[in-house]
Amino acid sequence: MSAKAIIFSILLIIIITFTISTVELFLPLAARADMNMLCRKCLLQMEVNGGMSPAIKDELYQKLAATGFKDIVIQGTENAAYGNEISLTVEAGYTYSRIEALFTRTEVVQRMRYKGTSLSRKVVN
Secondary structure: OHHHHHHHHHHHHHHHHHHHHHHHHHHHHHHHHHHHHHHHHHHHHHHHHOOOOHHHHHHHHHHHHHHOEEEEEEEEOOOOOOOOEEEEEEEEEEEEEEEOOOOOEEEEEEEEEEEEEEEOOOOOO
8 A cells, every 4th residue: 555655755755846847848939928918019110210210229138137037148239221131040048847858957058049030110301
């Protein structure tokens, strides 16, 4: 009877560990989706404004930092007339804790990059 309880406990621990590690695989994917959404919104603002203003850059930086990104580098076209190409490049690191072994966790830094281009829609006289 006690052998069944021990085997059941070991299997339960293995199943829980496997479930947690599977869920942890989706953490960087969710962070990447958040980054893409924020950067795309910024690119749309850049289209309308004819480039990246310091206010747009600061807003994007603050939102990415609030999401958990660090070492954020933002580069974008500052001035573009109607029909000219504008680009946005964002690089950031996302740090999260990951299970390496049965009871061992390590910090992992995942570098992520967004690169988008579009056309300016602002008419400049």
